[in-house]
Amino acid sequence: MDIAIIVGLDVVSGIASLVLISAGLAVIFGMMKIINLAHGEFLMLGAYATVLSVSAGVNIWIAMLVIAPVFVGLVGVIVERCLIRFLYGRLVDSMLATWGLSLVIVGGTTMIFGNTIVGVSSPLGGFQVGAYQSSLYTPFLALMALLLMTAVFVVMRYTRAGLIARAVMQNPDMAATLGVNPARVYMATFGIGAAMSGLAGGLLAPIAGVVPTMGAAFIAKAFITVVGGGTSILWGLISASGLFGFINQIAAFLTTPVFGEVILFIAAVILIRMLPTGISGRFFKGRL
């Protein structure tokens, strides 16, 4: 019974971390149809922002929940203004440019901070399930994932900004004729997507080793989740995270975490063969 609770917690935490690490990527992909290959580096920048703020004496909650997303969001806006906006309409080139950016950020961070692991300690304690010990941080991550998804839903569904975002998502040309400036929407999208990645990076800082190359450890899962989910930001992300998080954790429990990732990937490739536009391309077409 205890083991069932622990595995259940693992599955919940697996799904929640997939939602968190993929959300920023999914927003940018859903709106702009490009995959931001510098996504892992945005996570890393969020983690660094948190670690550096904490070591400068800032409260860890403010560092994780405010400083990391704001900082990376600003980076995102700058990147969009200086790089991405010159490549609209050239999907592949904009992906390549973000790849170049990813190398620049990794290289730059290595030059500044060196290739050593830094970190902060996890702010919450643990709790006991029978003979097993688990960290309170896990349910906290799940709560954050839930809050993030609720926020995305509320903004997209009930605010004017969300309405404009949905219009641009469905048909940028039509939105432009109605007086919306898609370029500005894309700028905001990139900034918000980056901020979400920064938030995820901040939240990961206490449980992951923070190094310049840490992004590579997360992007494989984030890519699979977003590709499997398709272009619908909310339902695509939730359904793919749910499915893949479940498969990944169960497979990892039965074998090893690495084989769990392999099995996750195989499942995703089979899914893509059947649903080439992702889960949301088939079941949640035109929804959020």
Next chain:
Amino acid sequence: MHQLNGMTGALIGSAIVAIAILTAPLYVDLFQIMQLTVFAAMAVLALSLGFIWGYGGILCFGQTSFFGLGAYAYAVAAINFGDSTPAIALAILIPVIFAALLGYFMIYGGISDVYLGVITLTVSLILFNLVNSTAGDFYKIGDARLGGFNGIPGVPTFNLPGNSGYILSPEQAWMVTGIALILVYLGLRVLIASSFGRIIIAIRENETRAALLGYDPRIYKLITFMIGGAIAGFAGALYVNWGAFVSPTIFALGLSAQIIIWVIIGGRGTLIGPVIGCLLLQWLVTEIGAQQALDANFILGAILIVFVLLVPKGIAPTLRDLVMARLARDKPMTADTTTVKVKT
């Protein structure tokens, strides 16, 4: 006629380069020969992506998957057989099978370029993690221990086919690698000039039109993808032969990015471009490695961004266009007739 002239040029150029390769040990010292050997092995890898991306229109971000699989297949087979000939065959065969499986799911699934790029990249990331985790006695194939993060040291290098006692010297290995590069280049030139090559270019230009003309784009793209896998796997064997060592870093993100950069700066839609791009970048990375101030990734990323923004066609096509424009200005008559020909 024009095609034939191009082919003759390629043959003459290749013959000159081949002579240079065979005589190089006479006037280049051993250290540089070793360095040139790894450059040539990487150039074969560059050709594999230059072919499938530039001609087949397949955006593969994870060409290192096939390169790495070829390298590991060669290492494991060479250790078990003690003879390099069947090991090279396996280094080609295993990536081809993997490319066939992966390509079937992606190409027959009909996914977009963006998805294909991301999935191929993800494959290389996962292979990296997978091979990295194979430390310990449990993970061995025959006599070869996979060694996880530490890789496989002491891999037998190339021997004379049929005589496993005769190991090639570094100079001979250089000649084999250099000539292999030329042969792969010429083979791809012939393939592109063949009807298969024409069809894959037609598919790259307009998939629907090619399909309406009766060519199934999926099978042609799959075969292109598999050929790319075969060449990358072969490059992997050449690479292991150079260092007698293979480790999981062969699958790492940095190398995937480098292959893309070689092809981008050299030029998509040419074969010589990726080779030039590869040699230039390899040389540059070696130079960067000699100093401490600047990180290689930083420079590579900046180069990629600059080329995507400012020289999206790459060096070889841009130079060709410049030369063509110069020629056209010198001989206006010829230029006029060419334009008319193109339009009709």
